[in-house]
Structure formats: C-alpha cells, structure tokens
Amino acid sequence: MDKEKTIKHFKTNPSHLTLHPTRKDNKMTDKQYKGYKIEGVGKGKADYYVYTDLCKGCGLCIAKCPMNKAGKKCLQWSKEVGLYQTPAVAPDPEICIACGACAMTCPDSAIRIERRQ
Ligand code: SF4
Ligand code: SF4
Numbered sequence: 001m002d003k004e005k006t007i008k009h010f011k012t013n014p015s016h017l018t019l020h021p022t023r024k025d026n027k028m029t030d031k032q033y034k035g036y037k038i039e040g041v042g043k044g045k046a047d048y049y050v051y052t053d054l055c056k057g058c059g060l061c062i063a064k065c066p067m068n069k070a071g072k073k074c075l076q077w078s079k080e081v082g083l084y085q086t087p088a089v090a091p092d093p094e095i096c097i098a099c100g101a102c103a104m105t106c107p108d109s110a111i112r113i114e115r116r117q
Contacts (some may be wrong), residue, residue: 007036042098047114050088054110057086061102067095075102
C-alpha cells in the first residue's frame, strides 16, 4: 500500500495528547499542533497520529518498532516534515500491529495511538 495516500492532515488542540512520562511541559495542551493521522492501523484496531510540530526526526521510534526488527518495513520515514524540516515518520497500516512501542519511546510525545472501541 502507498502509505502516503492514507495520511490525513489535521491541526488540533490535543487535550487528549498523551504526554511522555519524561516530559514535564504541561503547557503543551494549551497549544495547537499540526500533524497527520493514519486510520485503521493494526487491522483496524487503532488510529495513528503523528504531531509534526513535535517530531524532531531522531529515529528512536523506527529503531524500536518490533515489526521493523522482524525485518518488515513498518515504521519508516515519510514525505512529511517535522519540527526541524527533517522527515517525520509513518507506519504501514497493513504491517503495524498498534503495539504502542513507538509512542512510548518517543521522547517528544510526537506519536499517539488511539484504540478504537
Ligand atoms: S505501533 Fe508498534 S508496530 Fe506500529 S509502528 Fe509503532 S512500534 Fe511499530
Ligand atoms: S516521532 Fe518521536 S521518536 Fe520518532 S523520529 Fe519523531 S521525535 Fe523521534
């Protein structure tokens, strides 16, 4: 699948944003953040949000993804740009298992995975 075609852009006040445990900036939720959403990852289990205003392009999430470690091309650099005009990331929705390892790894709270009911 061409995952770039599955990307939907948004700008939002993420009152629902999951702050990384190490992040102490509680004022984050007062601001608006740009990003994009990839719907139906993990066989439709979840929606995947990337906040490009927060992603610094460090690649830690890509290194942590268990599907990448298993040799698949799951979480990769995308054509979208992040905070420093470096590439942001996007998962292949058909390979991603919505495990959340990437979101938990990101030191900048740039990824959120929202489970569907
Ligand atoms: S949710 Fe899991 S499988 Fe999906 S991109 Fe993140 S680390 Fe990889
Ligand atoms: S989403 Fe987070 S961990 Fe992944 S490249 Fe961006 S800043 Fe780094």
